[in-house]
Amino acid sequence: MWWFQRGVCFLPVTLVVWSLAAFILNYVIAVLLGHIDPVIPYISDTSSEIPESCLFGFMLSISSFFGLSTVYVRYKQVEALAIGGEPRLHRLNSAALVLGFLTSLGMCIVANFQRSAIISVHLLGATLTFGSGVLYILVQTAMSYYMQPRFHRKDILWARTAVGLWTLASVITMFVSSVILYDVLPGVDVTSKLHWRPGEKGYTAHLVSTASEWSLAFSFIMYFLTYIRDFQxxxxxxxxxxxxxxxxxxxxxxxxxxxxxxxxxxxxxxxx
Structure with missing residues (x-):
């Protein structure tokens, strides 16, 4: 039996592979069609035009389903392991379930209300995805601290802690660079600007902001790889x-x- 056939580890594996495919394939198509600049655009920019917007919505909707399923199975697993355990773990597990559901809901909103359609709803979905996602990772990492070494080895805790720090660094950098970008370009609709020229005012802040967004998205995806051993x-x-x-x-x-x-x-x- 292959490693990905053990238990239900196909859930986090499928979530990771499918989500990576959604981001990368969409980016490649948008660049080849000339709809975006090849140098680190915002993720939402890669779905600003047809046909990549249709593909992105379809694939991200499926990712939200796999994310919801993975979050729920993780909740049931910890619930079973923590029977008769400390109440703190039960509370963290319940909080993680709610945050995971909100993250999946945000992904579904982003998939179906893309930036070129209704920008306010799209931003709401992005806030739910990133905000709830960061909190979900932090709560799960805290749960891993209380669960080791009884339920998993310490290396899992260190892996989740590393990804959690990566996530925190990405979201802080994205927030700071976005504030700087809007500050140096007052009155400019940055959310609808798809093409940037090197040396242009705000170009460096734009690159830092977009790179941080991609880094944040990949940190979310990579975190679910730490579930493989548990799901096996x-x-x-x-x-x-x-x-x-x-x-x-x-x-x-x-x-x-x-x-x-x-x-x-x-x-x-x-x-x-």
Whole structure:
């Protein structure tokens, strides 16, 4: 059995591979069609024109679904491991679930309300994605501190801490450079400016801001790679139970039966 076939580690792996493909493929198409500059545009700039906007919306919507699934499975795993454990871990786990759902919701909003359509809704989705995503990573890293060395080795904690620091550095740099960019270009609609010339006023701040945004996005994606070992310990079991007792008499076209109300169909059950 290959490593990606163990447990349900296909969830974070698929999320990472598909999200990377969405960003990179969209960027390549936008550059080849001349819709953006090849030197580090904003991620939203790569979906400003058709056909890349359609592709980006489609692929990012699927990424949000995989993100939601991964976040929920992670929540159920920690919930099962922390049975009878300290209340602090349960509270952090619940907070992580909410933040993960908000991050996935933000991704879905960004995918369906792109910058060229409704800028205010797009910015709301981006704020949800980045803001909730940063908090989700920090909360999960704190949970890893309380879970090691009982549930995973210390190297997982160090890996998540490193990615968490990478995320913090990226979001701080992006915020500061964006403030500087708007300060040096008063009255300029920076959000709709797609082409920048080297030496132009605000060009350096623009490059730092866009590079920080890409760095932040990649730090989100890379964080889910740290789930692979944990998800390899999980198994999915599909079980459908229909409580009914039917008697069919096809010879006389009569149907007699009794159905017990309260159908029970647990679709997903995980075991560790």
């Amino acid at each position: 310990k999980l198994r999915l079991r599909v079980q459908a139970v229909l409580q009914s007792n039917h008697l069919y008499d096809y010879g006389h076209y009569n149907v007699r039966g009794h159905v017990h109300h309260g159908e029970h169909s647990p679709l997903l059950a995980g075991s560790i």
